[in-house]
Amino acid sequence: MSNDYEVMGVYSHSTKYQYKLGERGSRYRHGTFWFVRKRSEELYEVRPLNANHIPTGVCKLVSKEDFLLYYTPELSYYQDNTLPCLETLQKKVRMGRRYFNLGQLDRAEEVFCGAVLLQDDNVEGNLGLSQVYAEQQEYTKLRRMLDKLLNIDEVFREEQRHRFNEFGINLRKKKLFDDAIRFYTKALEVHEEDENLHFNIARAYHCKGLGRPCCDHLNRALELNPGMPEAQSFLKLIQTETENTQKLLESVEKRAHAQAKDDDMTEDKRSRSSRPIKLEF
Numbered sequence: 001m002s003n004d005y006e007v008m009g010v011y012s013h014s015t016k017y018q019y020k021l022g023e024r025g026s027r028y029r030h031g032t033f034w035f036v037r038k039r040s041e042e043l044y045e046v047r048p049l050n051a052n053h054i055p056t057g058v059c060k061l062v063s064k065e066d067f068l069l070y071y072t073p074e075l076s077y078y079q080d081n082t083l084p085c086l087e088t089l090q091k092k093v094r095m096g097r098r099y100f101n102l103g104q105l106d107r108a109e110e111v112f113c114g115a116v117l118l119q120d121d122n123v124e125g126n127l128g129l130s131q132v133y134a135e136q137q138e139y140t141k142l143r144r145m146l147d148k149l150l151n152i153d154e155v156f157r158e159e160q161r162h163r164f165n166e167f168g169i170n171l172r173k174k175k176l177f178d179d180a181i182r183f184y185t186k187a188l189e190v191h192e193e194d195e196n197l198h199f200n201i202a203r204a205y206h207c208k209g210l211g212r213p214c215c216d217h218l219n220r221a222l223e224l225n226p227g228m229p230e231a232q233s234f235l236k237l238i239q240t241e242t243e244n245t246q247k248l249l250e251s252v253e254k255r256a257h258a259q260a261k262d263d264d265m266t267e268d269k270r271s272r273s274s275r276p277i278k279l280e281f
Helices: 064-070 075-101 105-118 123-136 139-149 158-173 177-190 195-207 211-224 229-273
Strands: 006-013 032-040 043-048 060-063 071-073
Touching: 006 043, 006 075, 043 064, 060 064, 064 071, 075 105, 075 123, 105 123, 123 139, 123 158, 139 177, 158 177, 158 195, 177 195, 195 211, 195 229, 211 229
Parallel strands: none
Antiparallel strands: 006 032, 006 071, 032 043, 043 060
């Protein structure tokens, strides 16, 4: 999980009793447990805990007023249950990356699977598994993971931008152009004004030989960042390729026209030579 927001810990929530400001909330409560991060002075992010005491599922944003009224800190629960499980989860993710970098793909898959079992929507674990399957050329498993990733909002959050961009690049380098385009398209739904995403999806389209969407995304990247040298150079390259292709087509057309003309002349000569010679006596 990202460290960009302040972790508040685990809080219980109940609608059966409103806690007054300053009250400890020591009486019996029947409610749910939530993992809380502070996004700003007036806004809190809460996510439910799964059976492994780890936050999972869709997060909710709660105002400061509602947070103080309805949520009560559960420090002992956080320290005894959630924190150790989060540490185990992070350890598995680190081990998975290490095995992957060492080329031990089977071990990496095993450890990443363990991370996903602890937290089904864990970004690092699911991205790690996807990279393993791409390396193993297990395309059925890869596309199943890709379908899952496209439905995990956490993957495309601002703090994960580097990770999902890198993942899309790896898909393209593996020549999985359609998968890369799917992934970048989803990313652009969330970050439409990211010139790097437009540039990278343009490269994937170019690899598929689709010039129009490639140029569209390059032009959009330059609208967002007119001084982006990579997009400028790439667009010039495509323009040169287009001009060369046009010249080649014109040359082929001329040769075909000339060949057709030669064929007509040859056929005419054959026709004349095949006519019977009239003899006069």
